[in-house]
Amino acid sequence: MAQDSLHRYLFDGVSVRGELVQLSDTYQQLTSGKEYPAPVKKMLGELLVATSLLTATLKFEGSITVQIQGDGPVSLLVINGNHDQVMRGTARWQDELPESASLHDLVGKGQMVITIEPEKGERYQGIVGLEGETLEACLEDYFARSEQLKTRLWLRTGEFEGSAKAAGMLLQVLPGDENKEDDFDHLAQLTDTVKNEELFSLDAQDVLYRLYHQENVNVYEPKNVTFKCSCSRERSASAIAAIDRQEVEKMVAETGDIKLHCDYCGADYEFDSVDISAIFNQTGPSTGTVH
Ligand SMILES: [Zn+2]
Structure with a gap:
């Protein structure tokens, strides 16, 4: 598979936009700095994918920081990404963590803070409670409140042929067509069938073809995603x-x-x-x- 990259796409005649991101090196480099326990590494991967999907929607130069804070054993998870898809992030935790812990086991009661910082202009901050069962549900909640656009996210992490992988997808109704719920639901059902192995091993074009072969999908030029810290x-x-x-x-x-x-x-x-x-x-x- 090619480098870590993010693809944006549109469907002919359907007012829904999509994104697909597939990460390997970025995820490995981001998590190599500390001895992250498996469930923290997995959550950082999901948050990394989510932040990449979010920054792809920036209409200006700047960055997005997605931060999860709580009173559980994992007190902080944070990922920062910019318009060039340069990502960095970290997490803080204490105690032994069970392998198969849920979001709420790990973070406890908490909130998700999304900060959008244009290089020129004012920053915007959105806060949502962690009411959803999963990070996906919490982010869908954020989109429903902040942008009032129906949005679905798929965030996956795992291993393929011995290397750590993180990948995900996003579907969102285009502004002005919020009443086309049937079209959106149909595409979301198709996207639900995506398998981790497909996301981790196939080229983006092949993933999209397998999911939406009855639709005409127009894919934009992909963007490379990289890990780099801006400290010096x-x-x-x-x-x-x-x-x-x-x-x-x-x-x-x-x-x-x-x-x-x-x-x-x-x-x-x-x-x-x-x-x-x-x-x-x-x-x-x-x-x-x-x-
Ligand atoms: Zn640094």
Whole structure:
């Protein structure tokens, strides 16, 4: 199968749009940073697929963060993806987790926060309670409330020929045709028949042909999906520069250096007293020029 990619498609004469995403490397790289227990890894995979499907609908440059917070043993799951389908994410958990735990066993009582951040313009945040049994149901609930468009999602994770796979699909009624429920329900029933093995092993065109061979499907140019963290030493330095200088110097005096850890990719950035004075002398208030 080709690289990790996302396909968007439309049906001739039916006001429904679709998306199909198939991930292998992105999922493996995203989950290789920590020793995730199996059920957490599975949920991160589902959330990764969901975020990819959501970011594909962005009509501007920017990013979407989907965050699940709760009072259960898994307190946080978060995935961030941008208009270029560059993804990153992480999870926090405690205790031993049962292999076959449900969403509610893992997260407990909680909520899903979806933050849409355009590079230019105001950010939008939507919050839904985790009332659905599955992540799919919770997201369908979000779409019903926020966009008032009938939407179905299919999120799958598993293994194929020894490698971890995550894949999924989305169907949504096009705005203005909300009364075409029969067409939508028919396509959703066809999509329900998709097998994990098909999603994990077949090319997108073949998956779509198997599901919808009686329909005319127009598929857009696919987009590659990749894992990459946007953290850097420079960004960490500007985060330090934003803290009070005396506070920072006190911390360095106590511990010898300042360590910043990126939760998304596991990278560590260390700054000793020389680095710290360089940061503040570059960015601190000007005290006059010395010639
Ligand atoms: Zn990072």
